[in-house]
Amino acid sequence: MESRAHRFQANAADSLANPVLQANLRTAKGKFVDKRAIALRELGEADAFEATREAARAVRDSVLGDIDLWLEKFEENAVARGAAVLWARDGAEICRLVAEIGRRHGVAKAVKSKSMLSEEAGLNLALEASGIRPVETDLGEYILQINRNEPPSHIIAPVVHKSLDEVADLFHSVHKTPRKTEIPALTREAREVLREHFLTAEMGISGGNFLIAETGSVALVTNEGNGRMVTTLPRVHVVITGIEKVIPTLEDLCLLMRLLPRSATGQSISNYVSVLTGVKRPDEHDGPEHLYFILVDNGRADVVGSEFRDMLRCIRCGACMNHCPVYQTIGGHAYGWVYPGPMGSVLTPLYTGIENAIDLPQAATLCNQCGVVCPVKIPLPDLLRKLREKQVERNLRPRFERGALKVWAWVARHPTLYGIGARLGVRYLKWLAGGKPSIAVLGTAPEWTKGRDFPAPEGRTFRELYARRRGKP
Amino acid sequence: MTRRADILGRIRAKLNRNPENATAGRAAIEETLAARVQGPRPPVDTEKSALVRRLIEKSLAQSSTVDTVASDAEAPAAVARYLAAQGLPLQAVVWPALAGLDWAGARLAVAARGARDADPVGITGCFCAIAETGTLMLCGAPDTPATVSLLPETHIALVPASRIVAGMEEGFALARTELGQLPRAVNFVSGPSRTGDIEQTIVLGAHGPYRVHLILLAQD
Amino acid sequence: MRVALFVTCLVDLMRPKIGFAAIELLEAAGCTVVVPTRQTCCGQPAWNSGDRAAAAQLAKKVIAEFEGFEHVVAPSGSCADHIRNEYPVLLAGAPEWQARARALAPRVHELTDFLVRVARLERVPGCFAGRVTYHDSCAGLRRLGIKAQPRDLLARLPGIELQEMSGAEECCGFGGAFSLKFGEIAAAIAQRKCACACATGAAAIVGGDLGCLLNIEGKLRRMGDETTRVLHIAEVLTAK
Numbered sequence: 001m002e003s004r005a006h007r008f009q010a011n012a013a014d015s016l017a018n019p020v021l022q023a024n025l026r027t028a029k030g031k032f033v034d035k036r037a038i039a040l041r042e043l044g045e046a047d048a049f050e051a052t053r054e055a056a057r058a059v060r061d062s063v064l065g066d067i068d069l070w071l072e073k074f075e076e077n078a079v080a081r082g083a084a085v086l087w088a089r090d091g092a093e094i095c096r097l098v099a100e101i102g103r104r105h106g107v108a109k110a111v112k113s114k115s116m117l118s119e120e121a122g123l124n125l126a127l128e129a130s131g132i133r134p135v136e137t138d139l140g141e142y143i144l145q146i147n148r149n150e151p152p153s154h155i156i157a158p159v160v161h162k163s164l165d166e167v168a169d170l171f172h173s174v175h176k177t178p179r180k181t182e183i184p185a186l187t188r189e190a191r192e193v194l195r196e197h198f199l200t201a202e203m204g205i206s207g208g209n210f211l212i213a214e215t216g217s218v219a220l221v222t223n224e225g226n227g228r229m230v231t232t233l234p235r236v237h238v239v240i241t242g243i244e245k246v247i248p249t250l251e252d253l254c255l256l257m258r259l260l261p262r263s264a265t266g267q268s269i270s271n272y273v274s275v276l277t278g279v280k281r282p283d284e285h286d287g288p289e290h291l292y293f294i295l296v297d298n299g300r301a302d303v304v305g306s307e308f309r310d311m312l313r314c315i316r317c318g319a320c321m322n323h324c325p326v327y328q329t330i331g332g333h334a335y336g337w338v339y340p341g342p343m344g345s346v347l348t349p350l351y352t353g354i355e356n357a358i359d360l361p362q363a364a365t366l367c368n369q370c371g372v373v374c375p376v377k378i379p380l381p382d383l384l385r386k387l388r389e390k391q392v393e394r395n396l397r398p399r400f401e402r403g404a405l406k407v408w409a410w411v412a413r414h415p416t417l418y419g420i421g422a423r424l425g426v427r428y429l430k431w432l433a434g435g436k437p438s439i440a441v442l443g444t445a446p447e448w449t450k451g452r453d454f455p456a457p458e459g460r461t462f463r464e465l466y467a468r469r470r471g472k473p
Numbered sequence: 474m475t476r477r478a479d480i481l482g483r484i485r486a487k488l489n490r491n492p493e494n495a496t497a498g499r500a501a502i503e504e505t506l507a508a509r510v511q512g513p514r515p516p517v518d519t520e521k522s523a524l525v526r527r528l529i530e531k532s533l534a535q536s537s538t539v540d541t542v543a544s545d546a547e548a549p550a551a552v553a554r555y556l557a558a559q560g561l562p563l564q565a566v567v568w569p570a571l572a573g574l575d576w577a578g579a580r581l582a583v584a585a586r587g588a589r590d591a592d593p594v595g596i597t598g599c600f601c602a603i604a605e606t607g608t609l610m611l612c613g614a615p616d617t618p619a620t621v622s623l624l625p626e627t628h629i630a631l632v633p634a635s636r637i638v639a640g641m642e643e644g645f646a647l648a649r650t651e652l653g654q655l656p657r658a659v660n661f662v663s664g665p666s667r668t669g670d671i672e673q674t675i676v677l678g679a680h681g682p683y684r685v686h687l688i689l690l691a692q693d
Numbered sequence: 694m695r696v697a698l699f700v701t702c703l704v705d706l707m708r709p710k711i712g713f714a715a716i717e718l719l720e721a722a723g724c725t726v727v728v729p730t731r732q733t734c735c736g737q738p739a740w741n742s743g744d745r746a747a748a749a750q751l752a753k754k755v756i757a758e759f760e761g762f763e764h765v766v767a768p769s770g771s772c773a774d775h776i777r778n779e780y781p782v783l784l785a786g787a788p789e790w791q792a793r794a795r796a797l798a799p800r801v802h803e804l805t806d807f808l809v810r811v812a813r814l815e816r817v818p819g820c821f822a823g824r825v826t827y828h829d830s831c832a833g834l835r836r837l838g839i840k841a842q843p844r845d846l847l848a849r850l851p852g853i854e855l856q857e858m859s860g861a862e863e864c865c866g867f868g869g870a871f872s873l874k875f876g877e878i879a880a881a882i883a884q885r886k887c888a889c890a891c892a893t894g895a896a897a898i899v900g901g902d903l904g905c906l907l908n909i910e911g912k913l914r915r916m917g918d919e920t921t922r923v924l925h926i927a928e929v930l931t932a933k
Contacts, residue, residue: 243484
């Protein structure tokens with residue numbers, strides 16, 4: 001997917017001005033945040049979440065420290081059960097490999113359950129271009145697909161930005177059915193439309209929540225059942241997932257399954273957890289005859305072992321964005337690429353180029369609510385700050401900002417000069433306020449005064465007042 | 474250079490991989506795989522009747538319905554009762570493994586095969602049931618096809634009480650012991666399918682079954 | 694106890710009375726307060742902007758000025774956190790300075806935490822009656838564990854009624870340079886904070902970090918609210 005992260009400021013302004021989006025974000029926030037908190041209490045007494053996420057962090061880190069060896073072990077066990085394991089360096093290679101597989105097996109239609117990696121690669125458009133019809137089956141992704149391939153705005157709830165009315169209008173115009181007004185009726189309509197595709201598609205494409213090295217399996221975590229349909233009925237199954245998704249054992253899957261659904265949707269467990277290993281046996285009724293894993297790099301290999309390596313622990317739960325004050329205000333599309341919120345603000349620059357996503361790491365208050373809720377303890381504010389540092393090192397900051405910061409830092413190391421400047425500055429601001437408690441328009445800080453007043457200073461600095469008081473007998 | 478060699482090569486460079494630490498690393502991997510360390514687990518009372526109670530409680534919380542009979546001999550009648558109460562036809566596709574039960578005696582027309590789109594009801598057993606979360610563990614095999622719990626709108630599962638375990642860890646441990654290697658498809662099912670994609674409102678019955686009914690076999 | 698006051702650049706420039714209130718509280722707790730006169734800023738704006746070099750230079754200045762004291766107290770969770778927890782990180786390239794930063798760290802405190810846990814202030818010198826609500830600043834809460842301490846101190850004021858706001862622990866949208874670069878987003882976040890605060894019916898919004906308070910106050914006044922006061926906890930605890 002082409003990144004529009006460079007348009008962040010404009011995108012964010014559009015989001016702020018969109019009342020439907022703002023209402024939906026408010027509703028979503030309450031549901032995701034509250035449900036997660038309730039679900040996590042099931043883990044046990046006060047420290048249970050901390051203990052569980054520390055164990056999860058340790059498992060993820062130990063794999064990432066030897067990820068090459070773990071990938072080889074996964075590959076060995078997957079191949080032993082009849083799967084083919086392919087490797088893709090970037091989105092273009094993903095698209096080529098899937099198209100080749102499709103051609104080899106005479107695929108006319110592919111049903112897809114959710115794969116963020118296929119979004120990274122823009123797979124659907126590539127499949128259409130090669131004569132294979134892709135059909136999204138995750139309800140949210142399906143809605144986006146029939147809305148002219150609109151991008152998702154959240155990694156778990158792709159159409160959190162849409163209202164019921166918008167979906168009803170869309171189904172009415174695309175399906176050419178009478179317009180429904182209730183959510184269950186719309187869901188039923190989608191079920192019926194998609195059912196036909198499940199039954200006739202030659203290929204199923206899925207992502208992979210986790211790759212299990214012990215058994216060469218993929219674990220799929222879904223609620224709708226589309227993940228099961230896509231991997232049970234078609235004769236070819238393609239799993240597209242990132243190289244960082246390997247975990248060692250089935251026990252590790254159990255551990256992560258205590259954290260993932262609770263962190264994502266506040267469920268104790270997702271409706272379906274499918275652990276899929278190898279191809280259909282000759283005497284089995286269902287399952288794919290051909291299973292392909294496409295293990296994807298697309299920027300991940302470069303992050304391994306780097307100062308940003310903590311980010312690779314991510315299990316794609318979405319808790320960080322659900323709790324982020326900035327995401328809660330502007331929604332996901334403003335971030336311009338596949339991944340929004342705090343994790344998107346780290347991944348988009350890392351995977352699409354730091355220079356192509358300048359605003360994302362800057363558009364954060366570093367409040368660390370994301371870090372506090374992350375089920376694998378990724379220090380997101382630290383990573384965002386490191387990306388800011390990288391921008392400074394590569395001279396990507398606006399000249400005015402660099403200059404102002406340098407001047408300020410220099411003056412701050414020269415207390416006498418600083419004191420003079422401070423005394424002048426606060427007197428000026430006090431005068432600007434003209435006796436009122438705050439200043440409505442501040443030419444030197446227009447971004448501040450766009451939406452807030454600037455409170456007037458007292459008019460004297462503490463240092464000068466303290467010096468004066470100490471001088472008194 | 475192949476794509477594989479390129480990707481692994483770059484990873485190895487970032488990790489400062491050399492033959493010594495590769496040997497050590499591979500040994501560590503084998504140790505980890507053998508150790509099968511479990512993470513912290515929430516408290517679950519493992520006393521037999523407590524497990525049953527918890528399975529029932531959690532299954533109801535997932536919007537399944539639950540009935541209890543003494544043994545599998547009474548299961549066909551319980552299925553017929555449920556279907557009649559739901560206003561559903563007394564007709565189902567059933568796991569071949571369960572074909573030996575007296576379905577005809579309960580006036581149920583069953584077909585022992587994989588499910589097809591038109592089958593309204595699917596009857597399965599389960600490999601085991603996870604009390605912690607109210608979850609059925611279903612292992613696909615020629616006589617326990619995965620489609621029976623997936624395609625029909627109604628899924629009925631017979632759950633022997635002796636097969637109720639505390640957590641997913643116990644389920645996998647049983648699979649290792651009893652099956653040797655994992656079957657092609659292990660499906661953990663927790664209630665009817667659902668989606669919350671439209672306005673974060675949960676709706677039951679997405680692509681999988683609309684309703685899931687458990688019949689506990691108390692003495693089995 | 695001999696305590697050095699790290700007054701913070703915002704207090705120095707915008708609200709000196711907070712600095713004097715902090716001194717009064719520390720003296721009420723029996724401390725001798727020294728104010729190193731050449732202090733300017735802890736350097737957090739440079740660090741958060743990615744300017745490691747400038748952040749390190751300011752860190753060294755602060756360490757040199759303050760390391761001689763038994764305790765260093767700041768009326769700000771974010772400044773105390775920066776000095777205590779970030780200095781050792783940002784000085785990783787200068788091992789000698791890093792060691793000095795680590796030696797200083799355990800002696801650096803946020804004001805309310807110091808008063809409650811270290812100085813064990815018994816009686817607060819001020820008088821403040823009425824309903825207030827407390828905003829938990831992010832760094833203080835999530836990095837220093839400041840939650841009970843300010844509430845503990847406020848509760849000692851006879852006549853005060855603390856009404857918690859929903860979302861008290863949520864960010865107010867200040868974020869330092871963030872509010873200067875993404876003003877509209879910051880204002881929208883601040884609006885939510887103000888709405889939650891005002892819904893309590895509190896006469897005053899109280900907090901421990903002046904950056905947050907300026908942000909909240911600025912938004913309130915722009916929303917047309919001229920009456921709700923926005924006060925630093927030091928001001929409330931020493932109110933006459």
